[in-house]
Amino acid sequence: MVSTTVVSAPGKVLLAGGYLVLDPAYSGVVVSTSSRFYTVVQDSGLAQDVGRPIQIRVRSPQFVDATWTYTVNVDRESVRVDPIAKNHSKNKFVHLALERTLALALELKGLQALQENLSNDLAITIVGDNDFYSQRAQLASRNLPPTLESLSKLPSFLPTGVVISEVHKTGLGSSAALITSLVSSLLLHLNVIPSDSFSTQGGSESASEGRLLAHNLAQYVHCLAQGKVGSGFDVSAAVFGSQLYTRFEPAVLQPLMSGQVPPGSLHKVLTPSNSAWNFKAEPFQLPPYVRLMLADVDAGSDTPSLVGKVLKWRQENSAASKKTWDTIDGHNQKLSKTLLSLSQLGSSHPGPYQKMIKYLSTLQSVQWLSNPSLPSEEQTIVEAFSRARQAAEDIRNNMREMGNLSGVPIEPPEQTELLDACTSVAGVIGGGVPGAGGYDAIWLLVFDPADCPIEELPSTRVQGVWSSWKGLDVSPLLASESKEKGARVEDLNAIPGLQDAVNGSS
Numbered sequence: 001m002v003s004t005t006v007v008s009a010p011g012k013v014l015l016a017g018g019y020l021v022l023d024p025a026y027s028g029v030v031v032s033t034s035s036r037f038y039t040v041v042q043d044s045g046l047a048q049d050v051g052r053p054i055q056i057r058v059r060s061p062q063f064v065d066a067t068w069t070y071t072v073n074v075d076r077e078s079v080r081v082d083p084i085a086k087n088h089s090k091n092k093f094v095h096l097a098l099e100r101t102l103a104l105a106l107e108l109k110g111l112q113a114l115q116e117n118l119s120n121d122l123a124i125t126i127v128g129d130n131d132f133y134s135q136r137a138q139l140a141s142r143n144l145p146p147t148l149e150s151l152s153k154l155p156s157f158l159p160t161g162v163v164i165s166e167v168h169k170t171g172l173g174s175s176a177a178l179i180t181s182l183v184s185s186l187l188l189h190l191n192v193i194p195s196d197s198f199s200t201q202g203g204s205e206s207a208s209e210g211r212l213l214a215h216n217l218a219q220y221v222h223c224l225a226q227g228k229v230g231s232g233f234d235v236s237a238a239v240f241g242s243q244l245y246t247r248f249e250p251a252v253l254q255p256l257m258s259g260q261v262p263p264g265s266l267h268k269v270l271t272p273s274n275s276a277w278n279f280k281a282e283p284f285q286l287p288p289y290v291r292l293m294l295a296d297v298d299a300g301s302d303t304p305s306l307v308g309k310v311l312k313w314r315q316e317n318s319a320a321s322k323k324t325w326d327t328i329d330g331h332n333q334k335l336s337k338t339l340l341s342l343s344q345l346g347s348s349h350p351g352p353y354q355k356m357i358k359y360l361s362t363l364q365s366v367q368w369l370s371n372p373s374l375p376s377e378e379q380t381i382v383e384a385f386s387r388a389r390q391a392a393e394d395i396r397n398n399m400r401e402m403g404n405l406s407g408v409p410i411e412p413p414e415q416t417e418l419l420d421a422c423t424s425v426a427g428v429i430g431g432g433v434p435g436a437g438g439y440d441a442i443w444l445l446v447f448d449p450a451d452c453p454i455e456e457l458p459s460t461r462v463q464g465v466w467s468s469w470k471g472l473d474v475s476p477l478l479a480s481e482s483k484e485k486g487a488r489v490e491d492l493n494a495i496p497g498l499q500d501a502v503n504g505s506s
């Protein structure tokens, strides 16, 4: 019998907290996206040939030359995962994920149990939703305009026609989602963590030990593959879903970051009971009937070089930069608190809430004046949306200011023009440049009232602005917010196109 394990993990958008989230004194507002990475682990069900080591074959059928086969040699002390000579390319992220996950499995289960769980060759398929990669060429070849409707008509998991290093990414955090889904599916498949580790049933707010272990391992592998300990907000979103993220101190990973890791030392660091994992992932979600819209902007930026310059400016101007960061942080917190309070109002006063959503969705945000003739709960709702709008604008102003001070195009003038046009559309709450900013992308929050004809939806008006925009090539992403809490186990046949991706040859 072929046994199959599928785990998906969402992409992310850092709405607020770019740069600041690198410092544990500040936090970031991270929204996880409906666009996901999927890893399918299958074992052949046939005992391997006697005398040959186990092989793991990993395929990414969306790319050219993207099959990597590894041999696995395990003894009592260590695991060796070696790429075979025939591989056409290398994949450091995948290789490290296999190597370190199997090493952790050996530590936790011991040799015999690992060998029992890994007695057959494994075939692993990795795919990402179309949103992770620019679909401009696909739309153009089908003569489709760049709209949400066109994107929703594209087949799932479209091939990109290129090798991985050449693909145009959209900034949703492909490597974090990929690593999270890969290490989580392997931990489950090899019975290192219990099968219900990713279940959210019962509504328990606290994450299971298995999910926490998958998080720590994914952070470790991601840092190792990237060659540095980043803030980790993208991995945290892939594991836990939308959240207010405060980073862990990088010291937790230092013992494992250089050279060979001595046998038996992974679990000591990666165990959830290690208190040096001092990150915080506080629950966050967008209010009901508020939709996240994302667009990819043609140019793209080199995030590491933007980050390097901003951090240099911060170091050289500690007093002034502290003032700027504290100011931005205040607005970030105001945005997240206001949105959370609106989520509560949406459930405590659903009637007035929906009424105000309908009302405000027809007005430009400058017209959202609290009207004393409105009943008080309606006034409270209008005022809260106005505060959210103001916070988003204050964040933009201060991020632009920080860009000017540090000589970095965090919100370059072309993006300012586009965002100003979008945020003046009726029914748009606010927007900004995600993460490190630059010429990459924009995000918007718009009202999404129930039972509203498509042509009257704020998102339709916004798409009108995008499609006729001249300054930049603006292409929407299909993603909205994922309300699922991060990584989850999937049924292979329930995800359209996934079985075909697994069966396809390449």
Ligand SMILES: Nc1ncnc2c1ncn2[C@@H]1O[C@H](COP(=O)(O)OP(=O)(O)O)[C@@H](O)[C@H]1O
Pocket (backbone or CB within 6 Å): 060, 062, 091, 092, 093, 094, 126, 127, 128, 164, 165, 169, 171, 172, 173, 174, 175, 176, 178, 226
């Ligand atoms: N579909 C995929 N299959 C296999 N590996 C992938 C895939 N997508 C991304 N990767 C891995 O992630 C790396 C990209 O990492 P990075 O440039 O940090 O991306 P991002 O900024 O999207 O997180 C690739 O070089 C590759 O190793």
Ligand SMILES: C[C@@](O)(CCOP(=O)(O)OP(=O)(O)O)CC(=O)O
Pocket (backbone or CB within 6 Å): 014, 017, 018, 019, 020, 021, 022, 171, 172, 173, 230, 231, 232, 233, 234, 303, 307, 434, 435, 436, 437
């Ligand atoms: C500057 C940062 O705080 C945020 C960068 O976020 P982005 O979402 O812009 O990053 P990419 O995934 O590289 O596109 C750096 C960090 O926290 O790692």
